[in-house]
Structure formats: structure tokens, C-alpha cells
Amino acid sequence: MSTAMNFSSKSFKxxxxxxxxxxxxxxxxxxxxxxxxxxxxxxxxxxxxxxxQRAMAYLECRMERQAGQLMANEPLEKLGFxxxxxxxxxxxPEK
Amino acid sequence: xxxxxTALAFYKAKNPTDKPIIGISTYNVIPFEAGQYFNKIQCFxxxxxxxxxxxxxxxxxxxxIDPEFVEDPKMAKVDLITLSxxxxxxxxxxxxxxxxxx
Numbered sequence: 001m002s003t004a005m006n007f008s009s010k011s012f013k014x015x016x017x018x019x020x021x022x023x024x025x026x027x028x029x030x031x032x033x034x035x036x037x038x039x040x041x042x043x044x045x046x047x048x049x050x051x052x053q054r055a056m057a058y059l060e061c062r063m064e065r066q067a068g069q070l071m072a073n074e075p076l077e078k079l080g081f082x083x084x085x086x087x088x089x090x091x092x093p094e095k
Numbered sequence: 096x097x098x099x100x101t102a103l104a105f106y107k108a109k110n111p112t113d114k115p116i117i118g119i120s121t122y123n124v125i126p127f128e129a130g131q132y133f134n135k136i137q138c139f140x141x142x143x144x145x146x147x148x149x150x151x152x153x154x155x156x157x158x159x160i161d162p163e164f165v166e167d168p169k170m171a172k173v174d175l176i177t178l179s180x181x182x183x184x185x186x187x188x189x190x191x192x193x194x195x196x197x
Binding site for chain 1: 096097100101102103105121122134135136137138139140141142144145146147150152153154155157159
């Protein structure tokens with residue numbers, strides 16, 4: 001039996017993102033945070049786990065800008081940063 | 096990237112023309128079978144994005160790899176997943192053509 005390369009059965013079905021699209025940061029309001037994140041990636045040999053703090057800072061920047069227009073306000077715990085938030089609140093008990 | 100951990104990635108797009116462009120992007124995951132484990136939380140895709148002449152913007156993608164990825168025997172040899180985007184101009188012609196419209 002010959003194995004036919006049936007491309008139609010392998011057609012890729014893109015899925016939309018869970019929380020929708022990011023509006024573009026036309027004015028580069030969060031570019032500094034992005035740069036810090038990218039620097040961390042370069043320094044760590046592109047290890048994503050090492051740079052989660054800075055990724056979180058970038059997303060926080062987006063949420064703060066333009067009354068949340070760069071990103072809808074979402075508790076960071078729901079975006080996979082719960083462990084980092086818990087660390088933060090442990091370090092600042094007075095807040 | 097650790098499966099289950101959220102991650103951030105950046106792409107960059109530039110409009111090299113002297114006219115504003117409305118672009119839209121679509122993505123692709125290689126290897127194909129890994130695509131089912133790729134979960135986008137938020138990205139710049141699927142919606143039209145406006146770029147001014149000569150404008151260059153950062154395009155973030157916030158995603159995670161489904162932790163079930165590590166349990167799939169077909170994925171055992173996969174240690175590199177490539178996510179690529181094609182950003183192309185949203186064609187005006189895709190809207191309803193008006194008779195006699197030039």
C-alpha cells in the first residue's frame with residue numbers, strides 16, 4: 001500500500017487567542033519594558049523561565065497605559081504569574 | 096520554554112511604504128503536530144492592525160505550551176517548536192465591490 005501524502009488532511013487550523021488581540025503599541029509606551037525583557041533573554045541564553053519577572057512587568061505596563069487600552073486589566077495570577085505575585089507580597093508585608 | 100508556563104515573545108513588523116497599511120497576520124506552528132499544544136493567550140494576530148508609513152512596531156505574543164505536551168509520546172523527540180507569522184496586507188478588494196468603483 002502506498003502512503004499517499006495527503007496534504008488536505010494535514011491542513012492547519014489556526015485558533016484565535018484566548019483573550020483576543022493586543023492593540024499595537026504605536027507610541028512605544030512599553031518599549032522600555034520590552035527592551036529589559038529582551039535583554040534578560042539575551043543574558044540568560046533565551047531561557048523564558050528566567051525572565052518571567054520582566055515579562056510580567058511588560059504586561060503590567062500594557063495594562064496601566066491608556067486606561068488599559070494596550071491590554072485589558074487582568075489579575076496577573078490568571079496570566080500564569082501567581083508564583084511571582086506570591087513572592088512579591090511576601091517580600092512586602094507592610095503593603 | 097517550560098510547558099505550562101506562560102511565556103512572552105516579540106516579533107517586529109515594519110511598513111516600508113509611504114502609505115498607511117492595514118495588515119493582518121496568520122500563524123503557523125512547526126512541527127505541525129505540536130500546534131495543538133500551542134495556546135495563545137493574547138497576540139497581535141487575527142485582527143487588522145494599522146501601520147503608518149515607515150512605522151515599525153513590536154508585536155507581542157503571550158502564550159503557553161499545554162503541559163500535556165510532555166505526556167504525548169509523539170512529542171518526545173520534539174525539543175524545538177517554531178512559531179511563525181505571516182503578516183500581510185488586508186486587501187481592500189475583499190470587501191464588497193461596488194459596481195463602477197475604481
